[in-house]
Amino acid sequence: MTELFGQSSFDSQHPPERELLDDCVHCGFCLPTCPTYQLWGEEMDSPRGRIYLMDLAERGEIGLEGAFTQHIDACLGCMACVTACPSGVQYDRLLEATRPQIERNVERRPSDRLFRNAIFALFPYRRRLRVAAVFGQAYQKSGLPKLMERVLPPRLRATQALLPPVRLREAFASLPRRVRPKGSVRRRVALLSGCVQDVFFHEVNAATQRVLAAEGCEVLTPRQQGCCGALELHAGRSGSAADRAKRTIATFEKLPVDTIVVNVAGCGSSMKEYVHLLADDPDWADRARDFSAKVRDVTELLAELEPQAPRRRIEAKVAYHDACHLGHAQGVRDQPRAVLRTIPGLDVVDLPEAELCCGSAGIYNLVQPEPAAELGQRKADNVRTVAPDLLVTANPGCLLQIRRYLDDDIPMLHPVQLLDQSLNGKPT
DSSP states (O other), X not given: OOOOBTTBSSOSSSOOOHHHHHTOXXXXXXXXXXXXXXXXXXXXXXXXXXXXHHHHHHTTSSOSTTHHHHHHHTOOOOOHHHHHOTTOOOHHHHHHHHHHHHHHHOOOOHHHHHXXXXXXXXXXXXHHHHHHHHHHHHHHHHTHHHHHTTTSOHHHHHHHHHOOOOOHHHHTOOOOXXXXXXXXXXXXXXXXXXXXXXXXXXXXXHHHHHHHHHTTEEEEOOTTOOOOSHHHHHTTOHHHHHHHHHHHHHHHTTSOOSEEEEOOHHHHHHHHTHHHHTTTOTTTHHHHHHHHHHEEEHHHHHHHSOOOSOOOOOOEXXXXXXXXXXXXXXXXXXXXXXXHTTSTTEEXXXXXXXXXOOSOTTTHHHHSHHHHHHHHHHHHHHHHHTOOSEEEOSOHHHHHHHHHHHTTSSOEEOHHHHHHHHHHOOOO
């Protein structure tokens, strides 16, 4: 249970900063972009409402249990409000200071705690995910999913629905440790292969290596790398996230590379935040700053490089979905579109309500399945309005979430997969 420290309901370990709380002037520009406010119209489920709750808790006027935790848990952490705010309120910093307070000081219901612990006992571990992939394929082929859909509780029903089609050959495949370009080396880079990404979206990693090599990059992919800590960081488990950050830094900093490339929006966002996560650790602060400065989304890097490899023409209308942790958290919006437009014949279109999250948001669609389902259906409906030939987005969570509600009507790809098809003729 929450203990009061002085006048604050927060403990003394990195509470939300008073000066950041005071930046909010409660103007309301964030309201149209906030997914939960759009769903429910409740002030306490808007960014300014949640900042008001943080302010009250910081003053010790309310505790962290009950309504406070409910409204903070309901936030997707999509950071659309950060983009919309004219006052420069750093809601991202406030939220990532508040969620660890809840995780440390609020006792969750046993079922909630068990479910969350199960998520973090599986997803950050590649070997465990591969074992799960074996059982997942057998489960999908058994016919049980349709039967169980009627009896499973909402969280497990969402987990089942989000399970991607399992391809064991890809789940157990290994990426080459080094891929060299055919011509001169324009850039030496290291690739984060990820955990969920490498097991369930291995083809995206392989396409990333091929595309970067075609554009003159030497690509190193260290075999011993692990989870970057993104899911834990965004869920308030800052201690374990910091441990994973240190291991990731130690793995990559010794490589002779100019850039660390990420093809997952949530991972890239977290890796750029290591500089804040480890700022108070004297042994890691400088190393984290140097590491974060090297991190680039793959579309950022490709947009920096003048295209050199010839592109085959692809006649298609492509809808681009901005993953929140790429567009809002990292501010990377123009680069993916610019990269896609280097493909001759491609018509790249934006979606209505592009600023609204699809409902994936890390583990949100697992722990908050009802609002996630509403947002997923809303995003799918918006995709259909532009009648694209295919949809592209730069985050595996978004691919899984939107695929659930598109019902395979529209093919979905990562941007590098489409570019790989144009450069190398690889099937998508």
